[in-house]
Amino acid sequence: MKKITLLLFVFCATHVFSQDMKTLKSSAKKDAQAACDATIKEDFKTLLTYTHPNILNAAGGADVMEEYLKTTFSQMKAGGFAYEIAETKSVSNIVKEQGEYRCYVENYNVMKMSGKRIISTSYMLGFYNETAKKWTFVEAKEMKDTGSIIAYFPDFKTSLKIPENTMEMTEIKE
Incomplete structure (x- = not known):
């Protein structure tokens, strides 16, 4: 009976952990897309709510960064x-x-400038704030x-293997 109880506990714990990871991954994609949408709309107040606090502090605060x-x-x-275009395509495994x-x-991302179209794939590192659920x-x-x-x-280390950004530039022919 103890073995069956232990197996049920392990199964339930694994299932809950798996569901939590799916939820975190889904929320990471939603929040990253919200940051992309804010960039396109030039809604910097919203964009800065998705910017890590260490960056805002280093810049002198959200107001300074917004300006x-x-x-x-x-x-x-x-x-x-x-x-x-600015859209989130995928999210890595959560660690x-x-x-x-x-x-x-x-x-x-797709941007245009001076008769050229710039197509890029870039990566953002996400940090989950468990208190704010964001x-x-x-x-x-x-x-x-x-x-x-x-x-x-300080003392930042990660096991995540983040790919390199890519960028391609082409002439706009209209």
């Missing part, structure tokens, strides 16, 4: 830059390391040893 994004996007638009859930998400993200390539933001994450 920076407004200025940057305004300058880019003046130069002919426009987003056409729990250093006391938090993490994943990476694959984003597909994912926040950072640009994954910047979390590598040579990245510009890794310094804002």
